[in-house]
Amino acid sequence: MSEENENIQFQLTDELIEQVEQFIEAQNDKELHKLLDEFHYADIAEILDELNLEEAVYVIKLLDSDTTSDILMELDEDNREKVLKQLSAKEIAEEVGELDTDDAADIIAELPEARQKDVIDQIEDEEHKAEITELLAYDENSAGGLMAKELVKVYETWTVAGCMRRIRGQAKEVTRVHSIYVVNKEEKLIGRLSLKDLIVAKSEQKIADLVKVNVDFVNVHDDVEDVAKIMAKYDLEAIPVVDENQILLGRITIDDIVDVLKEEADKDYQMAAGITGDVEADDSILELTRARLPWLFLGLVGGIGAFLIMEGFEGLFTGKAVVLFFFTPLIAAMAGNVGVQSSAIIVQGLANDDVRGSVNSRLIKEMLLAALNGVILALFLFLFVWAFKGEINTALAISVSLVAVIIVAGLIGTFVPLFLNKRGIDPAIATGPFITTSNDILGILLYFWIAKMILGI
Amino acid sequence: MSEENENIQFQLTDELIEQVEQFIEAQNDKELHKLLDEFHYADIAEILDELNLEEAVYVIKLLDSDTTSDILMELDEDNREKVLKQLSAKEIAEEVGELDTDDAADIIAELPEARQKDVIDQIEDEEHKAEITELLAYDENSAGGLMAKELVKVYETWTVAGCMRRIRGQAKEVTRVHSIYVVNKEEKLIGRLSLKDLIVAKSEQKIADLVKVNVDFVNVHDDVEDVAKIMAKYDLEAIPVVDENQILLGRITIDDIVDVLKEEADKDYQMAAGITGDVEADDSILELTRARLPWLFLGLVGGIGAFLIMEGFEGLFTGKAVVLFFFTPLIAAMAGNVGVQSSAIIVQGLANDDVRGSVNSRLIKEMLLAALNGVILALFLFLFVWAFKGEINTALAISVSLVAVIIVAGLIGTFVPLFLNKRGIDPAIATGPFITTSNDILGILLYFWIAKMILGI
Known part of the structure; x- marks a missing residue:
């Protein structure tokens, strides 16, 4: 029987792409249809992402709009933008007509403003049009921007039998019936039911007797990240x-939340690596430069700062103290690493609502932690310098300042994201190059100060 | 009507925690029950995470096991371990008896091996016991380790009416009926149905005529990350x-996948920041040190490497060339930043299956990208050094080597994760301190080489 089942181990091979390209080249629509009809729309989207624009548009125009609308949603955002440019307003309106309201609104929102109205005007189904227009008015980072209008809704005064009858009509439009929402005559949400509850209930029972009133809900203006947290x-x-006014407007499903969580995670990961603007490995060199250069420039400015500090200590260039300069990369690296570690833990804790308690207690904990790590590392460094250079004072000066640098770096890494968070700024910007650069400079400054003091020069 | 709805904006306030602590202190079970019964189990878990162990165990022993089993699942892992230590095997078996098989197996798997058997022996429901034992045999990172045995299963030979009748029985045990799985008489999965399909169908229809045979499935030994990718x-x-043999064993639901994705994202984020071992801000200083120190040690060794390189170039300490030493932190920082940027993009692309095409084309692209960024940054640095020091040769030497260092750092950041991935090693370890440290050393070496060549000293 297993041959009847869809092979989910879809493999995007070069042979497959070549095959598709050959069929397009030969305009062999029949074979192309036969080949692509085997695949899930998400797989076809992966194939189209590998084709050039002309070829992708050819396939989109060939297949039925109920499949292509789903394919469009799965395409890489940059490719979707290019494909949509090649379609007329009427063609886009047809695609949009096949999509659920949330996806439809997302597609339209991506169009240049001038085209948005053209496309909306061409949508045939008046109710669909009105719903999409409503959704477009919400901020894309709000619950309203994520929700779909498709849902199954019943009134508390209905019976189970009446409910089942009417649900049959509504459910056809809803891809997945998660919950049946119960409203009163003013359309206010009063609770929910599951299909399971309905099936288990007796047909003459009133909905009002079955409804679960302890229902979670979100406000249409709530932030999507908060919605994601609640759902998770x-x-x-x-x-x-x-x-x-508690009026039921729409619903958000978990698959959209999965996408939100993934985007958030990708964004934070990139931010920590000094990349802004949600780029991908396949983006153009110019797009990647725009995402990377500003952070590199920050690093450059930091490096110039380090240069100025070191030049200020040029007087130390006497005999034995010269060795201090050779350890600046070590000091800078340790300051950067410790800072990134401590800020990453705080940023992640804030994102997961794990960070409670006062800022002071966090700072004391990080200080102890950094001191412990610092002393272990400094001991090792002390032994190395002593053994290698045979100068116990130099070894002491370098190691003691390493401990100080690590403690300060840990404190900065802890304090900055907490401070930004208090100010309502996304603490994620405080990881990566930002923390590394500021810790580099401060670390080097501190290092020379302390070493100079200990060596008495 | 809105006051009938659960307030999802649960706020974990200090007052609330104090209130709970006071009731526990006074052993005021009635008021404690009244207070906690208002909350969702996930909220109670948040409260317990803030209490000390004795207080948390007091609450767990007070509430009914159908609530406490859910609370246990939501507790912070470290706290759960401590609480479970305070419960007898029989008490744990009772909790486990209330949970779905997947959660039950997870709880038992966390116990010390010696206790696992004791707890399993005490589970009263023989079927539940057998199912949990089966699940415990699978690797925790496999589909088997994530799946639950609870599902709704029908035979292809049944009618819709017979199906509905029997589903009523099965569905009571299943929290959420996502899909109804259709099997043949050998228990092989042949397709699925939705409750919606059943409701819309006529009662005398045969299941075999309704079943959707294009069903996605995974093998019990598949990796959870692959399952997550397929479901997303x-x-x-x-x-x-x-x-x-295509025999239906269990099912995995999206809420478990949300947890997998979140854990993965957290792990990769920490890895990029030089933290291993899935720690949280609230973990002990010792646990945090264990997670952070190894990577700091790596940085220390790298710093010592940089020291040795610089000492090797000590001969350059003549008049004008001294300024070269002041720019080593800048060079090291730029090499590290570029390396992290390029490796992060590749690691993320690999995780999202976005990275296609040959390694060579990736390296050529990164080389162009790094060269573009490098030239812009070097131009700026050239002007600064020239203006500040008035030495065009020194300025040229430093800027040219900066370009070379950035290109090499970008290539290493691109190549290493691709290479690790080809070898079947998680490329995520190649981000953060690993790339930074190796690029630091190589960058400084390259810098002095090139600068020495240009200055002809």
């Missing part, structure tokens, strides 16, 4: 969205 | 798990 925390697969 | 790609909310 309470293990919800769908959550209803209401306005200030 | 195809927007699945549940996926059946089968063995080599």
Whole structure:
């Protein structure tokens, strides 16, 4: 029987892409249809991402709009933008007509503003048009920007039998029935039911007697990250969205949340690596430069700062103290590493709502932690310098300042994200190059100060 | 009506925690019950995470096991371990008896091996016991380790009416009915149905005529990360798990995948920051040191390497060339930053299956990118050094070597994760301190070489 099942181990091979390209080249629509009809729309999107624009548009125009609309949603964002440019407003409106309202609104929002109205005007289904227009008005980072209008809604006064009958109609439009939302006659959300509850219930029972009133919901203006946190925390697969008056407006499903979580994680990861602007390995060199250069420039300025500091200590260039200069890369690296470690833990803790307690207690903990790490590392460095250079004073000066540098770097790495968070700024910007650069400079300055003091020069 | 709805904006305030602590102190079980019964189990878990161990155990012993089992699952892992130590095997078995098989197996797997058997022996429900024992045999990173045995299964020979009747029985045990899995008489998965399909169908129809045979599934030994990718790609909310013979063994639901994705993202983020071992801000100083010190030690060794290189170039300490030493922190920082940027993009691309094409084309692209960034930055540095020191040769030497260092750092950052990935090693270890340290050393070496050549000294 297993041959009847879809092979989910879809492999995007060069042979497959060549095959598709050959069929397009030969305009062999029949074979192309036969080949592509075997695949899931998400797989076809992966194939199209590898084709050139002309070829991709050829496939989009060939296949039915109920498949191509799903393919469009799965395409790489840059490729989707290019493909949409090649389609007429009417063609886009047809694609959009096949999509759920949330996806439809997302596609339209990506279009240049001038085209948005053209496309909306061409949508045939008036209800769909009105719903999409409503969704477009919400901020894309709000619950309203993520929700879909498709849901199954019943009134508390209905019976189970009546409910089942009417659900049959509504459910056809809803891809997945997670929950049935129960509203009163003013359309206010009062609770929910599962299909399972309905099936288990007796047909003459009133909905009002079955409804679970302890229902989670979010406000249409809530931030999507907060919605994601709530859904993950309470293990919800769908959550209803209401306005200030508790009127049911839409619902958000877990698959959209999975995408939000993934995007957030990717963004934070890139931020920590000194990359801004949600780029991918396949983006153009210019796009990648725009994402990377500003942070490198920050590093350059920091390096110039380090140069100025070292030049200020040029007087130390006497005999034995010269060795101090050879350890600046070590000091800078340790300051940077410790700073990134401590800030990453705080940034992640803040994102997961794990960080409680006062700023002072965090700083004291980080100080102890950095001191412990610093002393272990400094001991090792002391032994190395002593053994290698045979100068116990130099070894002492370098090691003691390493401990100080590590403690200060840990404190800065802890304090800066906490401070930014208090000010309502995304603490994630405080990781990576930002912390590394400031710790580099401060670390080197501190190092020379302390070493100079200890050596008495 | 809105006051009937659960307030999802649960706030963990100090007052609330104090209130709970006071009730525990006074052994005021009635008020404690009244207070906690208002909250969702995930919220109670947050409260318990803030209490000391004795207080947390007091609450766990007070509440009913159907609530406390869910609370246990939501507790911070370290706290759960401590609480479980305070419970008898029989008490744990009772908690486990209330949980779905996947969660039950997870709890038991966390116990010391000696206790595992004791707890399993005490589970009363023989079927539950057998299922949990089966799940414990799978690797925790495999589909088998993630799946639950709870699912709704029907035979292809049944009618819709018969199906509905029997589903009522099965569904009571299953928290959420995502899909109804259809098997043949050999228990082989042949397809699926949704509750919606059943409701819309006529009661005398045969399941065999309704079943959707294009069903995604995974093998019980598949890696959880691959399962997560498949479910995210195809927007699945549940996926059946089968063995080599296509026999239906269990199912994985999207909420478990959300947890997997979150853990993965957290792990990669920490790895990039030089932290290993899945620690949190609230872990002990010793645990945090264990996670951070190895990477700092790597940085220290790298710093010593830089020292040795610089000492090797000590001969350059003549008049004008001294300024070269002042720019080593800048060179090291730029090499590190570029390396981290390029490796992060590749690591992320590999994780998202975005990286296609040959290694050579990647390296050529990164070389062009690094060259572009490098030339812009070097131009700026050239002007600074020239203006500041008035020595065009020195300025030229430093800037030219900066370009070379940036290109090499970019190539290493691109090549190393690609190489590790080809070798089947997690490329994520190649980000953060690893790349920074190796680029620091190589960058400084390259810098002095090139600068020495240009200055002809």
